Structures are given as C-alpha cells and as structure tokens.
Amino acid sequence: MASATPTPARGGGFERTLERTVLLNQLLFGGVVLLGVLLIVVTGVVEHATSFAMGTLLAFFTTGAAMLVPWNRLPALLTMLVPAVDVAVIGLLAAASPETGLEVLWVFPAMWFGAGMGAAGVGVASGLISVSYWTIVASEPMLSLTPSVVLLPLAMAAVAATSHLSARRASAHRLLLERQSQQLRQSVERARRQEDLITDVLDAVDFGVVRIRDDGSLVVTNEANARMQRASERARTAYEADGITPLPEERLPLARARRGELFEDELVWYGRPGDDRRRAQRSTARRVFDTDLDPVGTIVVTRDVTAEELALRAREDLVASVSHELRTPLTSITGYVELALENEELPSSARRNLEVAQRNAERLLSLVADILSASAVSRRGIDLSIDRVRTDLAAVVQAAIEAAEPRAAERRITIDSSGIEEGVAFADPHRIRQVVDNLLSNAIKYGREDGHIAVGTTQDDAHVWIVVRDDGPGIPPQELPRLFERFFRSDAVRNTTIHGSGLGLAISRDIARAHGGEITVQSTPEKGSTFVVRLPASNGNEDAG
Structure with a gap:
C-alpha cells in the first residue's frame, strides 16, 4: 500500500x-x-x-x-x-x-x-x-x-x-x-550569514588573508590580498629582506605556504631598488586545525609595510650617519686626553679633570660603537661582518675577565673563572669578545657591591657554551621577554645614575644568532641572573661535506 x-x-x-x-x-x-x-x-x-x-x-x-x-x-x-x-x-x-x-x-x-x-x-x-x-x-x-x-x-x-x-x-x-x-536549513542559513559576515570583515581590513588547503588550492582570499597580489605581479621581481638579493618565485611566501611551509613575519620587497612604486610586504603562515585538532590547511596573512620599512631605513641611516660623524672627533679627543695624561708634570687637579673627561669620552665612544653595531644588524636584514675561524673560546673569555677585573675591583666584586674549560668554537673571536665584554660589564654595572660573578665555559659534540652568573638584584619576570629588545632598559635602573644605551644585549644576541647560536637568560629577583651563550663547535658546512 x-x-x-x-x-x-x-x-x-x-x-x-x-x-x-x-x-x-x-x-x-x-x-x-x-x-x-x-x-x-x-x-x-x-x-x-x-x-x-x-x-x-x-x-x-x-x-x-x-x-x-x-x-x-x-x-x-x-x-x-x-x-x-x-x-x-x-x-x-x-x-x-x-x-x-x-x-x-x-x-x-x-x-x-x-x-x-x-x-x-x-x-x-x-x-x-x-x-x-x-x-x-x-x-x-x-x-x-x-x-x-x-x-x-x-x-x-x-x-x-x-x-x-x-x-x-x-x-x-x-x-x-x-x-x-528545518534545522539543517536554519544551520545553512546561519552559516551563509556568517560566511557573508566573515567575507565583509575580511574585505574591510587592510591586510591580506589567504586560506590554503592541504593540497595547495586556495579556499578563501580577501580584497586586500587581491590588491597586494596585483601589485606584486606588476613589480615582476621580488627581493629578500635586504632589498637587494633577488628572490626566486618558488621562495615567495605564497608558494612556500602552498608547499606546507610555516614562517613568521617574512619580509619581501617587490620592485627594483630605486623604483618609487616599490612595495614591502610581511607575511606569516600558520597551520589551521579542525575541531579534532587535525591539520586542515594553512592561513597566510600579509601586510603592506612599505611606509614602516622606509621610515626605519631613514631613521637608521640618520643614526648611522650621525654616529659616524661623532666617532672621528671622539677618537681625537680621547687620543689627545691620553697624551695630556702622559705628562708627568701635570698638576693633580688638572689630571683628575682630564681623567673625568677621558672616562666620559670613552663612554660616549662606546655608545657610538653600540649604535653603529645596532645599525649594522638593522631590520633591513644586513648581516654583521663575521669572520669565523677556529677559536680558543677559553682564551677569549679569560682575556675578557682580565680586562674587566679593574672595574670589578672598584665595586669590590670578585670574578670566579674556575669554571672555564677548554673549548674550541667556529666563531669570530673579536665578536665573541664583544659579547663576553658586554655580559661582564652588565654584571659589574648592575650587580651589588661586594658581589660575586662566576664565569664558565664547556663543550659538547655540537656546541660550546659560555655561562656568566651573578648574584645581583635579578630581573623582574615581566621584563624578561623584552630584555633583548633594542633600547630597552629596566624600570629599576632607568631612574638611577647607572648609564646605559639599552643596546648591548640586543647586539650580543644578534652576534650569537649570526654565528648560528643563541643567548638565553634565567633570573630570580634578589638572587641574581644567569646568561648562557650557545655557539657552534664546528663549521656546519664542513660537517655536511
């Protein structure tokens, strides 16, 4: 029926x-x-x-x-x-x-x-x-x-x-x-309204958004991304973060994301150097997961940062230019002060005044050197000048300790070097000396009088380690994430008479990373801080060969 x-x-x-x-x-x-x-x-x-x-x-x-x-x-x-x-x-x-x-x-x-x-x-x-x-x-x-x-x-x-x-x-x-x-129709209608809302929001923002499936096909793209894509296609040529090195098509952010690569804040220049229409874009690719936490694709967010990058370049060029202009007269001042201090017939009052002038001139010269180093590792992506050779790391650290001992003695701080072990690193000895000098200078400058500093080195099959530990006031936990930012100074020292540029740790980290290493810090308030420098023990290219 x-x-x-x-x-x-x-x-x-x-x-x-x-x-x-x-x-x-x-x-x-x-x-x-x-x-x-x-x-x-x-x-x-x-x-x-x-x-x-x-x-x-x-x-x-x-x-x-x-x-x-x-x-x-x-x-x-x-x-x-x-x-x-x-x-x-x-x-x-x-x-x-x-x-x-x-x-x-x-x-x-x-x-x-x-x-x-x-x-x-x-x-x-x-x-x-x-x-x-x-x-x-x-x-x-x-x-x-x-x-x-x-x-x-x-x-x-x-x-x-x-x-x-x-x-x-x-x-x-x-x-x-x-x-x-009926519930399905209502769900479909809600999904359609939500999709329309998301589309309107994505088209309203000024950064590009692209959703990519696991097979590399594009699922979602907004109007801002389409505009930036058209601008990059008109440019025809792309360059790496330094704005000079050509970037092949397969290394473009979208091509990398389609292959499943993930990256963070990658800078790419579109257009030839000197072209007024040249654009800079920063892209980030991250994985997208479903409700079961299974990967279902990648989302790429791209921002046009041309104005910011040009402003940074202008600032860094100005800082570098001014620093270069200051360095020459400062070198002359320190040289003539040293000559004047060599005169044994100099009255004691004049000698004290010249010594004050010498210390301040040297501090200003050190500040200029830090600014120039920071300019060398600017956000343009220009590499530090690194001359890597097989380096006796223990000798470099020991020399840095000997140079720092007079300043430590002024504050009655002892430096313990018993932890220094033999270690050979594939590194630039002058740059590593700069890192150790900075860590020791900070430990002496910000440590307590009558304090203690322990320095050590060690080595395993792949890396060489430098450890600088002090018993100073420590660093507040909320300030640790910003410790290696340029020009950052802790609230505890900003209102004191201790001088500093806020560049030393940033430069030290850049030097370590330029070697393929890293600097990390652990600190406990009122108990002290420990800085650890990790460097490669050998030339990676030679090992690969």
Whole structure:
C-alpha cells in the first residue's frame, strides 16, 4: 500500500499527497480484484451471478471515482468511503464464489483504514469486515463451523492494527525528518550569514588573508590580498629582506605556504631598488586545525609595510650617519686626553679633570660603537661582518675577565673563572669578545657591591657554551621577554645614575644568532641572573661535506 494519509494542516503538499494516496491504493486494489475476477471467470465457479456482476461493476466504479474525484477539495475523512466500498466489493465477490477465497483481499481496505483513520480505523475495518464475512457465512451453512469464522476477522483486525502502528511510526519519522530538515536549513542559513559576515570583515581590513588547503588550492582570499597580489605581479621581481638579493618565485611566501611551509613575519620587497612604486610586504603562515585538532590547511596573512620599512631605513641611516660623524672627533679627543695624561708634570687637579673627561669620552665612544653595531644588524636584514675561524673560546673569555677585573675591583666584586674549560668554537673571536665584554660589564654595572660573578665555559659534540652568573638584584619576570629588545632598559635602573644605551644585549644576541647560536637568560629577583651563550663547535658546512 502507498504511504498513509497524512493528518497535518492541509496545504498544497498535503492535497497532492491525499490525491496520490487514494489513487495508488485504489489502483493497486482494483488490479488485484481484476485478477480475481478473471480467475473466477476462467474457473467458472460463480454461484451467484448477480453478486458477481454487482461486485465487479462496483469495483470498476470505485476505481474510476478514485481517479476522477478531486479528493483535495473534499474533507480527508470522505476518502475512507473508498475502502468502505472496497469491503462491500470483496463481500459481493466472495459471496458469488465462496470457494475462491477472495476474503483475503479484505487485507487491502483493512490496511487503508488502519493507516488512514488510526485506532478508529482499526475498529471500523474490523467491524465492517466481520459483518460482511459473517453475512456470507450465514448465507452458506456449510461454512458456519469452520475456524475461519473467527480467525479471518481477527487476522484482518491485526492487519489493520499493524498498518496503524506502521503509519504512526512513518509519521513520526516524517516529522523527525521535517524537523531535522528545518534545522539543517536554519544551520545553512546561519552559516551563509556568517560566511557573508566573515567575507565583509575580511574585505574591510587592510591586510591580506589567504586560506590554503592541504593540497595547495586556495579556499578563501580577501580584497586586500587581491590588491597586494596585483601589485606584486606588476613589480615582476621580488627581493629578500635586504632589498637587494633577488628572490626566486618558488621562495615567495605564497608558494612556500602552498608547499606546507610555516614562517613568521617574512619580509619581501617587490620592485627594483630605486623604483618609487616599490612595495614591502610581511607575511606569516600558520597551520589551521579542525575541531579534532587535525591539520586542515594553512592561513597566510600579509601586510603592506612599505611606509614602516622606509621610515626605519631613514631613521637608521640618520643614526648611522650621525654616529659616524661623532666617532672621528671622539677618537681625537680621547687620543689627545691620553697624551695630556702622559705628562708627568701635570698638576693633580688638572689630571683628575682630564681623567673625568677621558672616562666620559670613552663612554660616549662606546655608545657610538653600540649604535653603529645596532645599525649594522638593522631590520633591513644586513648581516654583521663575521669572520669565523677556529677559536680558543677559553682564551677569549679569560682575556675578557682580565680586562674587566679593574672595574670589578672598584665595586669590590670578585670574578670566579674556575669554571672555564677548554673549548674550541667556529666563531669570530673579536665578536665573541664583544659579547663576553658586554655580559661582564652588565654584571659589574648592575650587580651589588661586594658581589660575586662566576664565569664558565664547556663543550659538547655540537656546541660550546659560555655561562656568566651573578648574584645581583635579578630581573623582574615581566621584563624578561623584552630584555633583548633594542633600547630597552629596566624600570629599576632607568631612574638611577647607572648609564646605559639599552643596546648591548640586543647586539650580543644578534652576534650569537649570526654565528648560528643563541643567548638565553634565567633570573630570580634578589638572587641574581644567569646568561648562557650557545655557539657552534664546528663549521656546519664542513660537517655536511
């Protein structure tokens, strides 16, 4: 049988379903009845021709009505007239030919009643079928004592009840599917609105955003990225962070991200040096994960930093130019002061004044040297001048300690060098001396009087380590992340008479990194700080060869 007649409020979909249900059910019933009629005619077992003719005509009439009547314009309950007439049709045909067993065809209207009218339909079907069957039995005394008198009405009632339960389950499933479909439509609509919102936000920002799948295809891109992409395509040539070294196409940020590479704040120049239309872009590529923390692609964020980079270059050029201009007269001043101090006939008061001038001139010269070094490792990406050779690190550190001891003695600070072990590094001895000098100078300058400084070196198969430990006031935890920033000075020393440029540690870290090493720090307030310098023990290129 076709699906049960639905019970919701009537509408266009309901009306079409109602018509289709009546038509399909009756056509199926009419087809089976036609086969039964043909069987009776062929076998010639008709006992009551009038009942046979009436049943046959009534079956065809009901089937025609099912096809022609606009059931969608009538109350749904009237459709139950069709299975009621079908019960009568089967009764007439069964009475016309009792031996053919046409009573089993009552299963069709029983199912229809059970599915279409619910529990009431089960009762109506049981009643109509029982009355019809018992009427036939009453007219045929030879059938009155058979078990089918009871079993057949019970079976039809069971069929109607089963159809009713199946219809209820189907209706519940249909309602559930409709709710799920509605929730799905609402979810799709929310997702569409959210996607539109994200698209509007992405198009409103001034930095480029690209989402890349694991296979390298682009999923999302915003208007700012399209603008920057067009500008880079017009430039045709790309350069590394120094603005001079050409960058091959396969090393461009987007190409690298498509291959699955991750990077942070990569600077690329687009356009030839000297071109007024030259642009600088910084790109970052990071992985994207789903709710199960499985990687599902990469997102690339690109910013146009042309104005910032040009401003930084102008500032650094100015600082370098001024520093160079200051260095020459300062060198002359310190030279002439030293000559004046060599005069043994110099009055003691004049000697003290010249010594003060010499110390301040040397401090100013050291500051200029720091600024020039910071300029050399500026954000343009220009490398420090590093001349790497096999270096006896213990000798370099020991020489730095000897040079620092007079200043340490002025503050009654002792320097313990018992931790120095033999170690050979592939490094620039002058640059490493600059790093050690800076660490010792800071430990003496910011340490406590009568304090203690321990210096040591050690080596493993891959690295050489320099350790400088003091028992000074330490560094506050909130200031540790900024300790290696240029021009950063702790709040604790900024308001004191201790002089400093805030460049020493930044330069030392740049020197260590230029060697392929690193500087780290651990500090506990009121207990002191420990700086560790890591350097390569050998030439990586030679090892690779």
